[in-house]
Amino acid sequence: MQINKIIFSIVLLVCYQSYGQQTFTSILLDSKTEKPVVFATIQFNSKTGVISNDNGEFNITIKRDVKATDSLMISCLGYDEKRIPLLNFNNSTIYLTPQTVDLSEVLITNKNYTIDEILDKVKEGLLVNYDFGYTKRKLFYRTSNYIKMDKRYVDLEKSTIPEINQHFIDSLIQSIPKNIDNHTEILGELYGEIEAEKFQKMEILKACKLFDKSTEVNLKNYEERLNSILKKHVKRDSYFKIKSGWFSVKEGTDSSLFDDSTENDVTDTLLAEQRKKDSIRKIGFLHWRKMMIHQFENNNFIDSDNDLNFIHKSRRYEFELSDYAYINDMFVYVITFKPKRGEDYSGTMYINTEDFAVIRVDYKNVKPLSKFSLLGISNNKYLKEGTIIFQMSDNKKYTLKYRDETLGEKIGIKRPLKIVEKNKNVKGRRKQNEVKGEIHFIARSIEKTELIVFETETISASVYNNFKEKTLVEPIHLNQYDPEFWKGYNIIEPNKAIKEFKVISLE
Template structure:
């Protein structure tokens, strides 16, 4: 992909290697900001980067456990009743309009179907399913209607453009509700729009120190979308002592697939992969 960051980096490296003289250094400027860089450090860093990439490929599962734990922590902390949540349509209900749309059943429990929409500049719209008997929230479908965060500074931009999903709770044998399912999509947009000039200087050659200059206008936009699905098959209340003495299985390894492979699941006693998994494929774009 000629428009990718990898392609741009490779092109710049090729230009430097073909045109920069020995013992030169670079003056990199973007607006008011400037930095002197020794040319040898660029070539050395590219070699170190290649070595690091090879090392990461060889040990791709090293941080798998900690990564999954952090993701689970984030998913749970963003439930609508927690302080860290972005979902404010219950905590700040005065910012939303609620309307009863009907009745249905979830897990053989009758529920109210309540639709909510933003007043003025509130962030979300969606549907809440509330148990008729005990008024517990059993399901929430939500999606943002505004960007949740937008930052622009000195040509750099960051915007949270997508935040939508479904959360389902079910009543256990103790008549308390536990999390059963999370489906969340989180999308971000990041950009750089700044001038950039790279000036080659060399104090060991006759004449002026300035040898070559490369000028460009950077206009880079990156879209990143993350999709999470969590299914809780069972839950059990344990004591603090049991939790402290529990041992994590740190030998679990991840298998990364570029597309859905039905043979991968043979021999596993699991639920059938959903449509999103069956249609999954990795894109180079």
Template sequence: MKPTKLILALCCLTVFSAKAQRTISAKIVDSTKQEPIPFATILIDDKTGVISNDKGEFNITINRKISNTDSLFISCLGYEQKQFAIQNFRDSIIPLRTKNIDLSEVFITNKDYTIDEILDKAKESLETNYDFGFAKRKLFYRESYYTNMLKTDVKIEESTIPEFNQAFVDSIIRSVPKNTDQHTEVLGEIYGKLKPSTPQKMDILKASRLYDKESEITFENYEKRFNEIIRKHVKRNSYFKIKSGWFGTKEEIDSSFFVDKKEEKETAEFIEKKKELEAKRKANFLNWRKGSIHNLENANFLNEDSDLNFIEKSRRYEFEMQDFAYFNNEFVYTISFKPKRSEDYEGTLYINTQDFAIVRVDYKNVKPLRKFGLLGISLNEYLKEGTIIFQKNTNNKYTLKYVDETNGQQVGIKRPLKIIEKNKHVKGRRKQNELAADLHFIVRNIEKKELIVFESTPISETEFNNFNEVPEVTPTYLPAYDPEFWKGYNIIEPNQAIKDFKIIEKTH
């Protein structure tokens, strides 16, 4: 083929590829309030699609040639469904109108059910409404972890080691970022039963980890500096007495502090091997994420052991009928719940009026899930909230469609610390060195998990057994958010914190 013909062929192929793929990005808002609508369903030809994030944003890609009959369907709980021709769609803001419910349209039966009767029917229908068999789930999972250091005070009261002074401690504290975040994203397919503690297999199609890798190196440097100071001042055969508040412990000095050059090299090699083993353990990304995803899949009312099992524990809650709503082209009961006595959550159940399937749950804790303080150490698990959505699969059974869960905890340490070096082989006083300080740390952690199941396809046990995993899968490390990484893939649109993520270069 002549060069000119080759170039022409490549150009034609490029043009065809561009036409064969279309990405739509937009934001869904309430037409009256102009507020974002989270968790709206966006479908291509009423079959496959994505869900808008908590800001109403979505991004969907069609990886084929678009015809004039292709449509985009947008629906959300309580709103009228909208349909657009994809070829002509150019909007960046999509307003949805609330749907007025005409009770004459609602087909319930000849009887008006009480709340207790509705809940009883929902319980009785759990086994028949939901699919607990083998299935292949194509999904996208995102886990974000945010840390905020609210307080980092260390006041040196006494130190016989000159290098362990207030300036050294302050430099370490300054090096620790006050706000950090990291994000893991996985696109893949999971095979197995949708039941707790059942074997699962996973095929990871693409994955990334967005975090600051350099922070690990920083702490290694401080560890090296710390060891140098210890070698200089601490004597052989010493041991530490560590006191904090009323308690004390005895710690022997690691002999690796006092090795010669040959031993130091051997020790360094030994430590390096340990680090490699730890890295391999962390590199077992497949099992780590497969377990996280399967646990999230079972953190709902279908699992008797889940703290979100509002149905089996219904006697512990007060339920109130709110209204009817329109959800996925069907009418649902809207029933709010709150704890009678000691339960932890309040929220809303959405129950299909025809088959009594629970199709959505919104929940939030009403009090700390765990809270204690003892001898200057405190823990407050102050937040757990989320949304769970189910929809029907090809078996006409309900399977998990979407999960959004946020957990928050705050940890505090406020107590004195005293470290005393003692050595019984040194003449005179056993006490050699002493370090006394007051500590006050407060750390707040937020963990957010999101899961969308694009397709849930029933499979046989034989298909499950015949699938072979590829265990050595590692995610792509991203030092900054890269909009090109997921281009052409359907995922949950990232929030602003992820889009803004980048490593700030450290000054030395």
């Protein structure tokens, strides 16, 4: 009888959770071109809303029963707002109508400021239009890394250690995948003031990482094989001379190669070390991601020292008032910019005509941000593009709503490499072993970061001071994208690459 009661209670709980919240999924398209409408705001109420992704897709969860009066308000720059009733929702595709602005109305209701006057007012408002005070913000953060190895080759010219031969080197190189993808997703809350020089406090509510663990295992296996080879051929008191062309460095041997501890000692040490690593990993994940979010949020045009300097160093850019538009019931100037004195970015600013706050900016570099090639080593930071969107909060100041940024970099190395084992405690020549060859690697990386703030609540300094960070959460490892992981949570809908991520088993 007791078991039946338990089962009945579980059924009731499941039914309550199922009917107590609903998830709505759709894609936004332009009604004329049928192209995806990106970065549109989909709002249910002041605390529940999401943004469409690069493909115009969105997914929003309402955590209560839907009423007949409930609806989604969809707004996007350049489009008419659209209200979608939620009762009997079946809109797999939602079309938005491009917006037209009545210029005669513009001329009547707005003073004709020059570009310079508008920019001066924007600069004056940077410190008063945006909220830098104490807040508690719920956010979702995603970072994706895509690495492609265009070339990976080592030509072994000489080796006095038989086991280190071209076949061993080739098999080691082949264990490194040509394409490496990984994704990290975090749902959390930030507490504190928004300052470039001061980190906020953070609580991670849930997190996951999509990556291939087998890559780490393969490399670890080769590391163990290499250590075994070195232990067999290298003397305990030797040192290594590592040379590449004119450059050389001296390195001692790793004492762990010759560790004579008993098996029990090793086991106890490993267990203690593992417990320590688990604790450090949780702490490190929180603090590392908090630092990355801090840098991502503060790296914008408001900071005078930032490379997005088209406002603070406006004389180095050309501006054009190209249009007017409505966005979230705000009438905005649409101002394009491009560099004229060797600066890096072009883009578009959307400026509120009432308070001259920049509420959105789209930017992209027009040339490599840095580029060099010297002595066989090259680096080219060829891409930086993104979008920053602010929204007005209840105190009439602006806070970050959404940001995305994509960075692209290409790295190459083509250098001779020689590793020589030397020992000054033996009779005769010091040189004991030598491995010599040439390495040639070219890799391209793309890093895409997204951040959306769902809720912003003003708090006091005492609430901030009393909040204690807890390092209880570390990311769950996923071998493939799992739509159930974030079920019931509002996040940024993942793109195609994330949805198709899957570790390929070699068994």
